[in-house]
Amino acid sequence: MPLPVPATDDRRYQALVDELVARIPSHTPEWTNFNDSDPGVTLIQLFAHITESLLYRANQIPERNRAKFLQLLGVPLAPAQEARGLVAFANERGPKESLVVPRGTELFTGALPFLTATSLDVLPVEARFYVRRPIVAPSQEQQDYYALLYASYNRPAPQALTLYETVEVVGGMGVDLAETVDHSLWIALLGRPTDNVTVKDRDGWDDLRGKLAGRTLSLGMKPDQGADQIVARPGTPPVLSDGLLRFELPSPGAIALDANGSPAPTYTRLTARADFDPLTQPGIIELALPTDAAGLDLWHLDPLEAGVGDLPPSADAPDVTARLVTWLRIRSGSTTDVKLDWVGINAAQVRQQLLVSAERLADGDGTPDQQRQLRQSPVLAGSVAVASIDNGARRDWITIDDVRAAGTELAIPGAPDMGDPVDVFSCDAESGLLRFGDGLTGRRPKLGEALYASYACTAGAAGNVGAGALKGGPMLSAGVTATNPVPTWGGADAESVSAAETQVPRFITHRDRLVTAEDFRAIAWRTPGVAIGRIEVLPAAHPDVAPLTIGSAPGAVTLMAIPTRDPAHPDAPRADRPFLNTLCTYLDPRRLVTTELVLRGPDYVGIWISIGIEVAGGQAVAEVVERVKARIRAFLSPLPAADVPMPQLPMLYGPDIDPALRGWPLARAVHARSLQAEVARAAGVVSVEDVLLAQGIGVAVDSVDLSGLQLPEILGLSVVAGPPLSLDALRGAAGPAQAVRRLPVPALAETC
Secondary structure, three states, rough: OOOOOHHHHHOOHHHHHHHHHHHHHHEEEEOOOOOOHHHHHHHHHOOOOEEEEEEEHHHHHHHHHHHHHHHOOOOOOOOOEEEEEEEEEEEOOOOOEEEEEEOOOEEEEOOOOEEEEOEEOOOOOOEEEEEEEOOOOOOHHHHHHHHHHHHHOOOOOOOOOOOOOEEEEEHHHHEEEEOOOOOEEEEEEEEEEHHHOOOOOOOHHHHHHHHHHEEEEEEEEOOOOOOOEEEEOOOOOOOOOOOOOOEEHHHHHHHOEEOOEEEOEEEEEEEEOOOOOOOOOOOEEEEEEEEEEEOOOOOOOOOOOOOOOOOOOOOHHHHHHHHEEEEEEEEEEOOOEEEEEEEEEEEEEEEEEEEEEEEOOOOHHHHHHHHEEEEOOEEEEOOOEEEEEEEEEEEEEEEOOOOHOOOOOOOOOOOOOOOOOOEEEEEEEOOOOOEEEOOOOOOOOOOEEEEEEEEOOOOOOOOOOOOOOOOOOOOOOOOOEEEEOOOOEOOOOOHHHHHHHHHHHHHHHHOOEEEEEEHHHHHHOOOOOEEEEEEEEEEEEOOOOOOOOOOOOOOOOEEEEEOOOOOOOOOOOOHHHHHHHHHHHHHHHHHHHEEEEEOOOOOEEEEEEEEEEEEOOOHHHHHHHHHHHHHHHHOOOOOOOOOOOOOOOOOOOOOOOOHHHHHHOOOOOOEEHHHHHHHHOOOOOEEEEEEEEEEEEOOOOOEEOOOOEEEEEEEEEEEEOOOOHHHHHHOOOOOOOOOOOOOOOOOOOOOO
C-alpha cells in the first residue's frame, strides 16, 4: 500500500480547546469560570477553530511532497506470501478405480482455504513403507540358525552373510537411506481392506493391476530440512544437490540366476517427472506406471529367497501379504546421503489462496490516472488479471511495474512507434490498488467501460498450520479423504508500515543491490516469507577459510541468519534448509556477480551451568530460582531481548548500536564470573555461592572460548539455594542409559 504520511500537527478542534482551558489556572488564576457560556471560553473556541483550519492547510504541504517523493522512489511494502504444503489423499471407501482430483480443488482448515496446485490421480491403493536395517553384530546362535536353515534346503550357506531386519517406517515419517543395507526404501502398494478378494493368492489382484496400468502415481517427498550452509557462487545459481534417485518396479517375468545359481532380479525404472530437487526441497514426483498390467505383477519366491540380495523384503504381516499388489523401490546412490522427513503416495501440493473471479470494479470514467480498489487484499503478486467490456468488445489489460513505461494512447504525429504496450495497469499487491495510465503513458479506461478483475489473495502467516490441520473439502468425491502429514510453510504477512519507512533512506542508497555489509543486512531483513531474529554479516570471510575472520577471504561474504523461533530448539533456534533457501532465493539476484555469498546458521557450543545462590529472607525460593534461570537464558540468548525493537537498523548509514543488544556477540567467550555478576543482579539474590561452567563432558572451567560463528547453547542449567549442584549430577553421572541391542532371530515354528 502507499506509505501513509504523518501529519505535521495532528491536533483537532477539541484537543486545542482542552489544552488552552487547561492552561488557564497557570496563567490567569483569577479566571475561575470555564463553562461554555463564559465569553473567554467562547474566544478560545473561536481561535481553536481558526487554528485547526491553519493546521489542516499546513499538513497538506508535506503530505503532498512526501507522497510524490515516495511515488518517484517506487518503494512499495512487501506483500504477503502464501503458505504452501503437501497433502496426501486416500481413496478408502470410494469406487475401486482411479479418481482424478482437478487442479484448484479446495481443502479447508477451519475457514482457511487451500488449493491444490496440480491435478492428480488418486489410486485405490494403500502404502506401507519398509527399510532393511543392517544387524551390525549378529550372535553366534543367529549365524548357526541361518546355517541350519540353508542346510534344511540342501543348499550351502553363503560364505559371508549380511544380516538385516525389515523395519516398517510408520506413515513414511523419518527415512534415512544411508542407514539401510541397500540404500533403498521399499513401498508396498496394497489393495484396500474393503476390496479383499476371495482367492488367497496374489492373482486375485489382477483386476486392480489392470486399473492401475497406465496411471500416474503421485509421490510426495519432504527431505530432511537440516542444512549447514548454502553457497551462491559468482556467475552461477545456487547449487543445492547433485544426488540422484531411482524409482523402480520388479521387471515382469521369471527371476534370472547368476553363475552361482543365486537370484539376480532386475527392475524396471519408472519415468519420473518433477520440477524441484527432491533431495533438498519438498514437492511431488509423478511416476508413470507401466501400461501393461503384467508390469505390476509380483515374483514367485520360495521362502528361502524372500528378501535375499536385491529381492523385495519379506513382509510377514498377514494383512500385508494378503493385499500386496506390487513393490515400489526408491533407490539412491551409495554415496548419496538421503534423509526424508516424509514420503507418501497420492500426494499433491497445496497453496493457501482464495481465488476471486470476475470481480466487478467501478466503470471507467475517461479521466487520467484512474485507480480502482480490489475488495480483497493482500493479493498475490502476478495473480491479478483485468478485462474490460466496451460496446460488446473485450479488452484484456496486462500488468506492468510502472505505467510510465507504457506507450501513448493516441499516436503523436512524427513520433516513432516504440512498440510499448498501451493497455496496461500497475498493481500494489499489499493494498490491492490498481492504477491505470493518463493517456500519454498508458490507456485510460473509457467512460462507461466495464472493468472486471480476477486475482488470488492470501491470509499470509495464518496459513502456516500444523500437521493434520487440513480436513478435506466439499469438492472431494465420496469416500476420498485428504490431510497434510507435515506442517505447511512459507506464509508471511505483509511488511509493516513502520518497517518499510525505516528502509526508505537505505533503499535510496543501495537501490536493492548488495554491495556493502550494511546493504546485505538491510536487504536481508526484507526477505519475504521468513521471520528473521538476527543477521550477522562478515565481509571478506568464508567458513572454509580458517580462522573465520573479516578480511581473510576477499570476494566472499558470509551471512549468518537465525530465525525468530524454533519449536524444537526454543533457546537456540536453528536455520533449516527452507529458511536458508528463502534467503538465498531473495538475495542471489541482488548480489554482485563477482561475490560469493555463503548463507548459514550459527555453530552452537553446548555448555552446562550450575549455580548456587543465597535467597533473601521473605522471598520464595522457587520464584527466585526461576527468575535467575530466566535471566541467565536471556543473557546467553542468541537473539535480542523481546523488548528490543527489530531490525536493529539506523535510518541512515553510520555507527551501529551495541552488538550485545542483538544477542550474544560472536567470538565473545562465556566467563563464569560474568554469569556470577548477572545472577547477582536478579531480585531476591543476596549472594552467589558459586558458578560452575563446563563445555560438553569436560570439567569446570573459568571460561568457554568461542570463535567464528559459534554461539553458546545451554544444555543444562541448575540453580539451587546453597552450594551448586555438581556438574556430574547435572549431566547425570552414569550418563544416558545404554540401550541393549536386540537382534531379531526368526522364531521356529512349533509344528512342521
